[in-house]
Amino acid sequence: MSSGNDGFSYRLRLHQRVFDRIAAVVDWFVPWYRLPTLLGAFNLAVFRDRLRQRNLHHTGYGVDAAPPWQPGYERFRSPDGSYNSLDHPRMGMAQTRFGRNVPLRDSVPEPEPGLLDPSPRLISNELLRRRQFKPATTLNLLSAAWIQFEVHDWFFHGKPVAQKPFAIPLAPGDDWPGPVEGQMHIRRSTPDITPRESFLGNTPTFPNEHSHWWDATQLYGPGAVAQTRLRTHIGGLLRLGADGLLPEDPERPGADLTGFNDNWWIGLSLLHNLFAREHNAICAALKQAHRDWDDEELFQHARLINAALIAKIHTVEWTPAILAQPALDLGMHANWSGVPSRTLRAFLGRDSEVAYGIPGSHADQHSAPYAMTEEFIAVYRMHPLIPDDLAVHSIHGLNRRSYPLTEIHGQNSRAVLDRHGLADLIYSFGIAHPGAITLGNYPDFLRRLKKPDEPLMDLAAVDIMRDRERGVPRYNRFRELIGKRRARSFSEITSDAGLAAKLREIYRGDIERVDLMIGLMAEDLPPGFGFSDTAFRVFILMASRRLKSDRFYTDDFRPEIYTGLGMAWIRNNTLKSVLLRHLPELAPAFEGVINAFAPWQPLTRTLAQPVAAEPDDRRPVPFPASQAAE
Numbered sequence: 001m002s003s004g005n006d007g008f009s010y011r012l013r014l015h016q017r018v019f020d021r022i023a024a025v026v027d028w029f030v031p032w033y034r035l036p037t038l039l040g041a042f043n044l045a046v047f048r049d050r051l052r053q054r055n056l057h058h059t060g061y062g063v064d065a066a067p068p069w070q071p072g073y074e075r076f077r078s079p080d081g082s083y084n085s086l087d088h089p090r091m092g093m094a095q096t097r098f099g100r101n102v103p104l105r106d107s108v109p110e111p112e113p114g115l116l117d118p119s120p121r122l123i124s125n126e127l128l129r130r131r132q133f134k135p136a137t138t139l140n141l142l143s144a145a146w147i148q149f150e151v152h153d154w155f156f157h158g159k160p161v162a163q164k165p166f167a168i169p170l171a172p173g174d175d176w177p178g179p180v181e182g183q184m185h186i187r188r189s190t191p192d193i194t195p196r197e198s199f200l201g202n203t204p205t206f207p208n209e210h211s212h213w214w215d216a217t218q219l220y221g222p223g224a225v226a227q228t229r230l231r232t233h234i235g236g237l238l239r240l241g242a243d244g245l246l247p248e249d250p251e252r253p254g255a256d257l258t259g260f261n262d263n264w265w266i267g268l269s270l271l272h273n274l275f276a277r278e279h280n281a282i283c284a285a286l287k288q289a290h291r292d293w294d295d296e297e298l299f300q301h302a303r304l305i306n307a308a309l310i311a312k313i314h315t316v317e318w319t320p321a322i323l324a325q326p327a328l329d330l331g332m333h334a335n336w337s338g339v340p341s342r343t344l345r346a347f348l349g350r351d352s353e354v355a356y357g358i359p360g361s362h363a364d365q366h367s368a369p370y371a372m373t374e375e376f377i378a379v380y381r382m383h384p385l386i387p388d389d390l391a392v393h394s395i396h397g398l399n400r401r402s403y404p405l406t407e408i409h410g411q412n413s414r415a416v417l418d419r420h421g422l423a424d425l426i427y428s429f430g431i432a433h434p435g436a437i438t439l440g441n442y443p444d445f446l447r448r449l450k451k452p453d454e455p456l457m458d459l460a461a462v463d464i465m466r467d468r469e470r471g472v473p474r475y476n477r478f479r480e481l482i483g484k485r486r487a488r489s490f491s492e493i494t495s496d497a498g499l500a501a502k503l504r505e506i507y508r509g510d511i512e513r514v515d516l517m518i519g520l521m522a523e524d525l526p527p528g529f530g531f532s533d534t535a536f537r538v539f540i541l542m543a544s545r546r547l548k549s550d551r552f553y554t555d556d557f558r559p560e561i562y563t564g565l566g567m568a569w570i571r572n573n574t575l576k577s578v579l580l581r582h583l584p585e586l587a588p589a590f591e592g593v594i595n596a597f598a599p600w601q602p603l604t605r606t607l608a609q610p611v612a613a614e615p616d617d618r619r620p621v622p623f624p625a626s627q628a629a630e
Helices: 014-029 037-054 120-128 142-154 224-230 266-289 295-322 326-337 342-348 374-379 410-431 444-448 459-469 475-481 497-506 516-522 533-548 564-572 575-582 584-590
Strands: 161-169 183-188 389-393 400-404
Touching: 014 037, 037 326, 037 533, 120 459, 120 497, 120 516, 142 266, 142 295, 142 410, 161 459, 183 459, 266 295, 266 410, 266 564, 266 575, 295 326, 295 533, 295 564, 295 575, 326 533, 374 516, 374 533, 389 410, 410 584, 444 459, 459 516, 475 516, 475 533, 497 516, 516 533, 575 584
Parallel strands: none
Antiparallel strands: 161 183, 389 400
């Protein structure tokens, strides 16, 4: 079994240490987002080096061995994520443990009853509950569906257990129904039953049921059995019906048959269908170029290409859309393809990931074996993005029907897809806004959510308890551990005097008790940002780590693995081109729209002429449309 950080270490070079000192001094007086664009982007790169050294902590793998080696793993992703690292085959595979972004000694949960203080239900009612929808007007609703689509790739703790739930005392007058009067019960996370290493101390550990890698698990499933169920085994294709849609899952009525369909709603259905079609389009193009390839070769290459395209869309489109700041936009594009300046590239050198981008560079785990982390999960609690309802419009400018979210969620999802079709629903998402990630904007229907085989839950209260039980530090200590100054007063968290007073009341004047999620949603945001700068510090580290640690985005991101066609497909496509390949009737809604996560043009007329092709490398690749399974 593993110990410590498993032999991995990361020492800053002399110039990195010098830059780190300079950036720390500058950041003390001027936040990075108020600096000129190039200097701000430089500071982000320096922050990342510091975080790579100090904020990656191994918890052990929790599994004794990877499954047996299969021929082809040297060229393709294994079904469960094993053998991504050929030297450390367990790293990042399904069922291995989540890591940490804070030291293990700071990851020990508080014992009860302190763990329940203040009441998560009180916080849900008084700080999180949406009384009036607050829209994020710079984004469209696809951005909310997208992040859930991605989260389902990265991590899944499994179903919570029914034994010994947390018993949350209810305030007088709280009408929450439950098995015990005056209490709300919250089920605990699935425990880790593997042998514990001594270096863990009292830090709790939890296994990830999905692979930790950015490998499109949500589409392809977390293992070989799931993949087999989803494939036609003809031409590399995923199963689609004659209508071009994923079949309905016979084991989960109302949800599509796909790699992961828990917490299902119509937003996920749209993206799963879109990228299942994209997989099949890639297969068709590969088959045309490599007529001797069998089903397995076609499937595995298409999976590699599709996963990389999704990763690119998230890096250079979703992220700059929700964090609309020039230095960040420059930094994320540099993450993928490097800086545009030839002079700067020459100065930084051929081996610089900043100069040439992470894809195609050398894999590096820095100071710990690769894993998703509990703190990364904590900063991605973004349920306020979900609105209360969806108005479904026709692309012809006709018809309109509004659905509360409860009617396009769970078992209701498939009927809505069949009724309205993919094009009208995606268009409706493109012209609708998600919610702002802020306090007082948590959807009320999620605070009274009933899932199959689970009791009624207040998901806002559950979010609070998940961080606490998993040992995620509370807000002020978290700030300190990721290199920010502690807040000395509630007014340093937020400039809203009324909100600061409310925080002071709920936390009884003790700023050290403020929960991480609450502090993140209370913070004043940098200009253009959709979530807090504190959350962003973890993002700086983990967004690049998902690429840099993965050999299929580094050493093996090359034509010999992906094919020349595959490299061109990834390079030349965007979410917009994917949408237009499969749904060309959406073209009029994209007039003047570059980033597909920005609001689209509402159509109040019949279909117009298609928009012109995008310039240069953003032009959609003219590959064949997707095919339905035979």
